[in-house]
Amino acid sequence: MEATGVSIWVWVNAFLTLCILSFLYKDNPFFRFAESLFAGMSLGYYIGIVTVQTLQPNLIAPLKQSFTANYNFLLLIPMALGIMLYFRYIARVAWVARIALAVYIGYYVGVLMMQKIHGQVIPQTRDTIMPITTGGIDALWNILVIVGVFSVLIYFYFSIEHKGIVGKLSRVGIWFLMISFGASFGYTIMARISLLMGRFSFLVNNWIRPLISG
Amino acid sequence: MDIDKLLYIDRRIIYLLVAIGALIPIIKPIGLPVVPTDPVQGLFDKVESLGPEDAVVISYDYGPSSEPELNPMSEAILRHCFTRRIRVMIMAIFPLGGVNMAIRQVEKIEAEFPGLVYGDDYVNLGYKDGGQAPMKAMAVSIEEVFPTDVEGTSTDGMPIVEEIRNYDDVALVISLATGIIGEWWADLVNAQFDVPVAVGCTAVSAPKYYAFFRSQQMIAVLGGLRGAAEYEELVKRKYPKIAATYEKPEQKVISATTGMDVQSIIHVIIIAFIVFGNIMFFASKKKGRG
Amino acid sequence: MRRTIPLVLTFVVGMYPVFAFFVPHNVISNMNQRLDTYLVIVAAFALPLGVVNLVGMNLSKIKQKKSGWPYSIVLLAGLAVMAYFGVVGVITGQYTGFHPTFEDLFEHMVSPLQATMFSLLAFYVASAAYRAFRARNVEATILLIAAIVVMLGRIPFGDMLTGGNMTPLSEWLMDKPNAAAQRGIIIGAALGAASMSIRVILGIETTYLGKGE
Numbered sequence: 105m106e107a108t109g110v111s112i113w114v115w116v117n118a119f120l121t122l123c124i125l126s127f128l129y130k131d132n133p134f135f136r137f138a139e140s141l142f143a144g145m146s147l148g149y150y151i152g153i154v155t156v157q158t159l160q161p162n163l164i165a166p167l168k169q170s171f172t173a174n175y176n177f178l179l180l181i182p183m184a185l186g187i188m189l190y191f192r193y194i195a196r197v198a199w200v201a202r203i204a205l206a207v208y209i210g211y212y213v214g215v216l217m218m219q220k221i222h223g224q225v226i227p228q229t230r231d232t233i234m235p236i237t238t239g240g241i242d243a244l245w246n247i248l249v250i251v252g253v254f255s256v257l258i259y260f261y262f263s264i265e266h267k268g269i270v271g272k273l274s275r276v277g278i279w280f281l282m283i284s285f286g287a288s289f290g291y292t293i294m295a296r297i298s299l300l301m302g303r304f305s306f307l308v309n310n311w312i313r314p315l316i317s318g
Numbered sequence: 319m320d321i322d323k324l325l326y327i328d329r330r331i332i333y334l335l336v337a338i339g340a341l342i343p344i345i346k347p348i349g350l351p352v353v354p355t356d357p358v359q360g361l362f363d364k365v366e367s368l369g370p371e372d373a374v375v376i377s378y379d380y381g382p383s384s385e386p387e388l389n390p391m392s393e394a395i396l397r398h399c400f401t402r403r404i405r406v407m408i409m410a411i412f413p414l415g416g417v418n419m420a421i422r423q424v425e426k427i428e429a430e431f432p433g434l435v436y437g438d439d440y441v442n443l444g445y446k447d448g449g450q451a452p453m454k455a456m457a458v459s460i461e462e463v464f465p466t467d468v469e470g471t472s473t474d475g476m477p478i479v480e481e482i483r484n485y486d487d488v489a490l491v492i493s494l495a496t497g498i499i500g501e502w503w504a505d506l507v508n509a510q511f512d513v514p515v516a517v518g519c520t521a522v523s524a525p526k527y528y529a530f531f532r533s534q535q536m537i538a539v540l541g542g543l544r545g546a547a548e549y550e551e552l553v554k555r556k557y558p559k560i561a562a563t564y565e566k567p568e569q570k571v572i573s574a575t576t577g578m579d580v581q582s583i584i585h586v587i588i589i590a591f592i593v594f595g596n597i598m599f600f601a602s603k604k605k606g607r608g
Numbered sequence: 609m610r611r612t613i614p615l616v617l618t619f620v621v622g623m624y625p626v627f628a629f630f631v632p633h634n635v636i637s638n639m640n641q642r643l644d645t646y647l648v649i650v651a652a653f654a655l656p657l658g659v660v661n662l663v664g665m666n667l668s669k670i671k672q673k674k675s676g677w678p679y680s681i682v683l684l685a686g687l688a689v690m691a692y693f694g695v696v697g698v699i700t701g702q703y704t705g706f707h708p709t710f711e712d713l714f715e716h717m718v719s720p721l722q723a724t725m726f727s728l729l730a731f732y733v734a735s736a737a738y739r740a741f742r743a744r745n746v747e748a749t750i751l752l753i754a755a756i757v758v759m760l761g762r763i764p765f766g767d768m769l770t771g772g773n774m775t776p777l778s779e780w781l782m783d784k785p786n787a788a789a790q791r792g793i794i795i796g797a798a799l800g801a802a803s804m805s806i807r808v809i810l811g812i813e814t815t816y817l818g819k820g821e
Contacts, residue, residue, distance in 0.1 A: 113716040120717060124724035128333050128731055140679040142721035143662075144686030146414060149718055150656045152694020152710050153417060157445040158652035160698050161466040162645070182646040186653025192818075193660050199610045202817050206614035208654060209808065209816050210621035211647050215450050215506075217622075217805035218629050223505025223535075224798035228791050231533035245784050249532075252788025253795070260796045277792070282747045284789035286754025287782055288525045291542065293588060293733050293755075294581060294762055295387065295521035297340070298543045300730035301580040302386030303723055304340050309571050329735040336734045350764035353775050382719035383726040413655060414722070418714050448651035454625075455644035458637070462645060470704020510629070528782050529790040544762045582763040584734075589756055591738035596752075599742045 110314050118311045121303055252280040332591065339587045343579035344571075350582055351551075352575060357531050358548040361516045361538030364490055365395070366556075370403040372489040373482045378408065378423070379499035381415030384520045388494045389423065390546035390574035391518040395492060396427040397560050398553045400434060405478055407488075409464065410445040411452065411499055417445035421468060430563065437467075437476040444468030449499070450506055457485050457511050485511045490537075494518045500527065504535040518545060543581060546574035615811040622809035659687070689713070757781055 123138035163183060166176045185204040192201035232253045234246040258270060259277030266274040354362075368374065376395065380388045399406050408424055410416030424442050434440060443464040446452040455463045461479050466472055473479040482488060491513050493503040500517035508515040514537050519527055521542025530536040540549055550573060554561035564573055621643070628640035666680035693710040697703030743749040760766030761778020770777075807813040 113712065117716050117720045121720050121724045124721065124728065127728060129330065136676070136679050137682055138721060139725075140682040141686045142718065142725065144683035144688075145690045145713065145718045145721070147656065147659050147662060148687040148690025148692075148694060149415075149714060150413060151659065151691040152706070153413065153445055154447060154652045154655050155695045155698050156470070156706055157417060157468070158447045158648060160704075161464075161470065162446075162652075163649050164698075165465070178642075179646075179649065182649035183653075185646075185650050189650075189653055189657060190660065193664075198818075202610065202614040203617060204650070205816060206617035207621050208647070208650055210618035211625065211643065212450070213618075213805040213808045214622035214625040215454065217802050217809070218510075218626055219450070219502070219506050220798040220802040220805070222629070223509035224794055225802070227505075227509065227533045227535055228529060228795050228798075232791065248784055249788040249791075252785055253792045256789050256792025257796060260792070277789075278747055279750055280785055280789040280792070282750040283754045283781065283785045284525060284793075286751040286756075287758045287786045288522075289751070289755045290758030290762065291521040291524050293585065293730075293737070293759060294542050294544065296727070296730035296733045297581055297584045298386045298521070298577060299383065299723060299727040300336070300340050300584075301344070301543075301577050303720075303727045304337075304580075305344050305386075305572065305577075306720070308341065308344050327738070329731075329739075332735045332738055333731045336731055340730075350768075352764060353767060353772075355775065355779050382722040385719070385723060415714070415719065418711065418719070421711070422715070446648055447655055448648040451644050451647040451651060455641060455648065458641045458644075462641075463648065466704070468705060525782065525786055526790050526794070528787040529794055532783065532787045532791075542762075578764060582765045584730075585759045585763045586765060588734050588737050589759055591734065592741050592752065592756065595738045595741060596743055 110311060114311055114314075118307060121307060125303075251276065256280055335587060336584060339583045340580050343576075343583055347570070347576050348579040348582075349575070350579060352544070352547040352578055354548040354552050357528070357539040357541070358545055358552070359538075360531075361395075361492070361518075361540060362398075362549065362552040364514065364516065364537055365398050365402065365404065368399075368402065368404045368489055370405070373405040373407060373478075373487060374399055375407045375409065375488050375491045377491065377493045377495075377499075377503065378410040378416045378420035379412040379493050379495035379497075380419060380520070381412055381496065382419075384496040385419065386577065387520050387543050387546065388496070388518060389419070390543070390572070390577065391540050391549060392419070392423045392494050393427060394546065394549045394553050394560075394574075395494075395518070396423065397430070397563070398549075398557075400427065400431045400440070401553075401557055401560060403434075403439065405438075405482065406440040407443060407460070407478065407482060408441065409443040411449060412496065413445070413447070417468060420444075438478055441473070441476060441478050442468045443473070450502055453502060453507055454510075457507075459484055485513045488513055491515045492518065495523070496520050497523070501530070504530045508535050516540075543574050543577045547578045550574050611814070611817060614817055615814065619809055619811060622805075663687070690718075754781060754786075 120138050120141075123134040126132055127135040163179055166174070167179055169176070171177050185207055188200050188204035189208070190201070191197045232250060234250065236243050236247050236250070255273045255277035257277075259274045259281065264270060365374075376392070378392070396406070408420050410420050420442055424440070428434065428436070428440070443460075444467060446463055452463045460483060461473055464473055467476075485507065491503055491507060493500045493515065495517055496519070500519050500523060503515045503517065507513050515535070516538040517527055517536050518540035519542070521544070524539060524541030524545070527536060527539045527541070531539045540546060550564065554564055563569055564575070570576055624643060625640065628636050663684065666684055669680045670677050690710070690713055693707045693713060697705075697707040741752060743752050758778050758781060760769070761774045761781075766774030766778070804813065808816070
């Protein structure tokens with residue numbers, strides 16, 4: 105069903121967009137309708153993608169194809185663990201969910217520990233060790249970065265009182281942090297404006313212009 | 319002039335000014351020039367160094383909330399890779415919409431390159447749960463993580479999947495990311511498996527990623543719409559055919575370069591608000607002291 | 609036992625990726641690979657965990673006719689329709705990929721709803737910039753100046769006003785002082801996260817197991 109060259113889906117899209125934008129004036133039933141619809145549909149979306157993109161190809165299909173080839177029967181282990189996660193909603197057997205949670209949480213904290221130390225602490229520290237005696241403007245900027253990193257780390261070290269030399273360095277750290285937060289604010293504004301631009305571009309180019317031109 | 323009233327203008331007036339500022343360049347684009355910077359040049363130079371014998375993994379780690387910033391990046395990068403006939407494996411790790419972003423983008427750009435063969439020159443592997451789990455597992459076997467593509471077609475027998483088995487066969491990973499996933503590609507995949515990683519991110523994440531760019535954990539950072547506009551500029555300068563695509567009206571209205579017009583006007587409005595607000599603040603302080 | 613077994617499992621499963629990182633033996637690597645692929649499946653089950661909770665809460669709201677209960681009907685209807693089209697293709701075997709209606713619903717309803725919800729932030733950030741962004745002291749002034757330099761540096765107007773100097777200045781600010789501060793934050797946060805991980809693996813931190821025996 106089309107109206108003046110604009111499909112029904114575009115009308116639905118535009119209607120929902122305006123429902124959300126109406127919140128800028130004040131909270132109203134249209135906004136709350138759209139908000140509830142979004143919450144419900146997002147969860148339904150998760151169920152869909154999980155089923156189609158992971159459970160079907162990585163679990164169901166291999167088990168259906170052959171139970172024994174490639175040790176496919178071992179896939180019953182993660183399947184059991186996954187189902188056990190839902191036992192938390194049944195009071196009498198809620199403790200069973202802890203076993204699945206232990207595996208899930210254990211794996212991710214193990215991965216995260218290596219990720220953080222090997223992937224962040226070591227490379228970032230290594231790159232902070234820079235030459236400062238080579239002369240020229242680069243050496244000056246290197247000193248600036250080294251001072252910045254150390255002063256910020258000192259600011260975040262709360263186990264000793266921030267007074268004397270520690271207090272002064274901590275203050276320098278705050279200034280570096282303010283520069284960073286100011287930069288983040290500037291970038292955040294850019295990000296939010298882009299989102300607004302996207303929506304307005306849709307309303308103007310995909311809805312209003314085709315409506316007017318017919 | 320009532321300074322106290324001016325200090326606290328009704329927020330809906332501010333909203334209205336922002337809305338007008340956003341609408342004007344959408345209705346009448348200005349076309350302001352954009353100058354490429356080093357963090358973006360890094361990705362362009364890397365892709366320029368690759369060819370048909372190389373493979374790139376592009377991970378769609380964003381959803382609709384980041385579409386206006388990251389879609390233009392994705393289009394420019396895909397056009398660049400396809401023009402150079404670099405083999406591209408597309409995937410998604412972000413649960414709320416990553417796979418649909420990938421589907422839409424691939425459908426749009428593959429239509430511009432009818433000579434490319436799906437399953438040989440490029441493939442859309444779809445979404446996989448688990449975040450770091452599939453990222454780690456791909457180091458051993460991409461096919462085991464993605465036994466089917468996004469449409470459920472078996473990847474067994476697909477030339478691109480047969481030949482690009484794991485990270486050893488991948489020349490570059492490009493993550494188009496919202497939130498923390500871009501970081502995971504750097505501190506997990508680059509750190510542990512030594513694969514070059516470039517990240518196209520929302521502007522919110524960009525300040526943090528400069529630290530990763532400095533330490534060369536990321537070879538490039540494309541930050542927000544400006545990053546997308548810079549990359550568009552670089553590919554347009556090098557490839558007249560791509561430049562011609564961006565001149566088409568339906569492409570021009572959604573390009574990052576056009577989006578920078580909106581950014582420019584609203585940034586100026588907000589800076590004006592900040593300056594005006596501070597002038598009123600100091601005036602009111604002076605009035606109070608008087 | 610109900611707490612001991614999970615704690616032991618957390619230790620074993622948590623230490624394995626760390627152990628495999630340092631011991632590149634075939635047997636260890638193969639087991640690690642299997643663990644990675646199995647966790648993909650477990651994570652798939654974990655993602656919709658909140659659905660059960662949310663459905664229960666909203667059904668209870670409808671039953672008790674609490675304030676806003678009609679919106680709970682909207683929420684549950686949206687969830688049901690989306691989930692139906694998400695799984696029907698797989699259950700009937702009609703589609704191996706997404707059902708076309710599932711894709712349409714995402715593209716024309718979920719996508720604009722999410723995008724517009726986030727686009728509201730543009731208005732709030734503009735309002736906040738005017739009302740709250742004051743140069744009250746040295747630190748606030750530094751923040752303000754950095755924000756303005758970056759905002760001007762990211763738009764073509766900035767270069768037009770300053771003869772091409774705004775972009776290099778903004779890039780210098782991002783690459784030097786900003787990167788230094790972010791590096792300090794990254795190192796600090798990473799050390800904190802790593803120490804929290806060790807606490808969980810060693811069973812010192814057990815809040816994830818919940819209360820009770």
